[in-house]
Amino acid sequence: xxxxxxxxxxxxxxxxxxxxxxxxxxxxxxxxxxxxxxxxxxxxxxxxxxxxxxxxxxxxxxxxxxxxxxxxxxxxxxxxxxxxxxxxxxxxxxxxxxxxxxxxxxxxxxxxxxxxxxxxxxxxxxxxxxxxxxxxxxxxxxxxxxxx
Ligand SMILES: [Zn+2]
Numbered sequence: 186x187x188x189x190x191x192x193x194x195x196x197x198x199x200x201x202x203x204x205x206x207x208x209x210x211x212x213x214x215x216x217x218x219x220x221x222x223x224x225x226x227x228x229x230x231x232x233x234x235x236x237x238x239x240x241x242x243x244x245x246x247x248x249x250x251x252x253x254x255x256x257x258x259x260x261x262x263x264x265x266x267x268x269x270x271x272x273x274x275x276x277x278x279x280x281x282x283x284x285x286x287x288x289x290x291x292x293x294x295x296x297x298x299x300x301x302x303x304x305x306x307x308x309x310x311x312x313x314x315x316x317x318x319x320x321x322x323x324x325x326x327x328x329x330x331x332x333x
Contacts, residue, residue, distance in 0.1 A: 189241035190274075197234035197283050207238035212277040215313050218298045219280055222291060231290045236309060237281035242269040273303075273312055281309045296321050 190207040192198055200216070200223050202208050208216065223233040240248075246269050252262035273279035282288045288309040292302050301314035301321035315321055 189244040190237075190239045191244050192235070192237055197236045198238075200233060200235055202235075205238075207235065207240070210239035210277050211280065212313070215278060215280060218300055218313055218317070219282070219311070222295060222298045222300060225294070225297075226287065226290050229290070231287050233287045233291065234283050235280060236283040237274060239277045240272065240274040242275055245269040245272045245275050279303070279310060279312050281307075282311060283309055 188206050190205075190210065192205075192207055198205055198207065200208065200220050219233065226233050245267070249262060249266045249268055252266040253259050256262045256265075267273075269275050274281075282291055285308075291300060291311060292308055295301060295311060296315060297318055299313050299315050299317045299319065300311045302308060302324050303310050303312050303314070305324040
């Protein structure tokens, strides 16, 4: 089910998939910024797809539980996955972009739309963090944070 915003691993959806909870529940300002970027990227042959958008609290918790099972350590899992109360995906203020060439394009040109890479270890994760044409803050170092 997609009501919780989940998108299977290694899959992506279109920015125009308004029927998908991952898109429908995004912050409208974030969504319109990414859509504007996508139009310009497409003109240069780069297609921006969404690998993760809004997530329900339950879905975020599930991601954390999976990471705890994987690492066999809650402490280690929390280095990589935010709990629901910390994730910007849960509030609709973060989006993960793929494939790699699309994320790379947005890392380079995202600031033109106010979009910034938030974490050095997640080149796909973007948030609205500046004015269009502004400067992005330095991404957080991995030890300061965890998966989106
Ligand atoms: Zn993310």
